[in-house]
Every structure is written in C-alpha cells, then in structure tokens.
Amino acid sequence: FVIAGATMVHLLFLHQTGSNNPLGLNSGGDKVPFHPYFSYKDLLGFAVLLVVLATIALFTPNLLGDPDNFTPANPLVTPPHIKPEWYFLFAYAILRSIPDKLGGVLALLASILVLLVVPFLHTCKLRGVTFRP
Secondary structure, eight states: OHHHHHHHHHHHHHHHHOSOOTTOOOOOTTOOOOHHHHHHHHHHHHHHHHHHHHHHHHHOTTTTOOGGGGSOOOTTSOOTTOOOOGGGHHHHHHHHHOSSHHHHHHHHHHHHHHHHHHHHHOOOOSOOGGGOO
16 A cells, blocks of 8 residues: 555656756746646556456456465475575575574674665765766
C-alpha cells in the first residue's frame, strides 16, 4: 500500500508540474495542458489492470500457482522447491566467511547499513555534465 500510494503521489505531481527544468528557462508559454489526458490514461490502465487481476483471481485462482504446493508434505525432508534465493547470496557468503556467529551477524548488519551511507557520499551541489549547456 505504501508503494501504491507513493506511485499515485508521483503521478499526481508529475502530471501537474511537468518535467524537470535544469536550464531554468521559462517553458510555460508553449505548454499544452495534458494533465487530464494523462490522468485518464493512467486511470484507464489501472482499471484494466484491476479487471485482469480480478478475472484471474476469481475465475482461475490456480492458474499462476506452483504445482509443487500440491504435493504431499514429508516432515523429514525439506521440499526440493524451497531453495535459497539469489538475493540472499551475499548474506550467506558473509555469514559463512566469518566463523564467529556474532561477528558474522555484525558484518551482515554493517553490509546492509553501508547502503544508508551512499546518498551522503555525493556532496557536489552541481548536476552532471548532461544538464549544463
């Protein structure tokens, strides 16, 4: 719901204010008010998406299901379709490379927290060369 709300706010601001103006030129003189057209297009696409998803969910709910979910469970063996996902491989590599449990967990937390530092590394106030005339 948060992502859907952020998407709606993004579309609302994008369609009301227009695109970015890196050169600072006055571009309001030749604009055509496309806001209602884009909004109706987005609402129509959203309605079509909801109809398609509702049709799949209500008429053929098992169409997108995994057939392995219908095999009888064996409590002694992990099912073969349960595999570690690729996006957890960095976590497995970090945890396996450090023999101490606490050290591995701290290294794993540090590897995730380092992603929070990345936006603060770019301190330049200017935009890239693309936006300069």
